[in-house]
Amino acid sequence: MFAALGDPARLRIVARLCESGPLSIVRLTEGADMTRQAVTKHLHALSDAGLVRSERSGRESLWRLDPRRLEEAQRYLGQISARWDQALVRLTALVESEGRDEA
Known part of the structure; x- marks a missing residue:
C-alpha cells in the first residue's frame, strides 16, 4: 500500500479522487500530464494495493477510493x-x- 502511494502520480490520483469522488479515466486524465494508458496503469496498481476500486456506470468505469x-x-x-x-x-x-x- 505504501509503495503504491509512494509514486507521486498515484498520490495525485488518490488526492483527486478524495476531492472529487468517483471519476472515470477520461475525467482523471483531464488536466493531468499523463495519457489514459498511464492513468489506467496507475489505477490498476492502486487497485492491486486495495486503495481504489472500479464500478461500471453505463459504458464507462468509475473509479473510487476504498x-x-x-x-x-x-x-x-x-x-x-x-x-x-x-x-x-x-x-x-x-x-x-x-x-x-x-x-
Whole structure:
C-alpha cells in the first residue's frame, strides 16, 4: 500500500479522487500530464494495493477510493507517530537529566 502511494502520480490520483469522488479515466486524465494508458496503469496498481476500486456506470468505469485501506494506513502511521513521540519524551528527559548532572 505504501509503495503504491509512494509514486507521486498515484498520490495525485488518490488526492483527486478524495476531492472529487468517483471519476472515470477520461475525467482523471483531464488536466493531468499523463495519457489514459498511464492513468489506467496507475489505477490498476492502486487497485492491486486495495486503495481504489472500479464500478461500471453505463459504458464507462468509475473509479473510487476504498477508504478501509486508507484508514488502515492512518492507524499504522498514528502508531508510528506515537512511538516517535514517546522516544522524543525519553530523549528530552535524558538530555535534561544530563544537563542537571553537569550543573
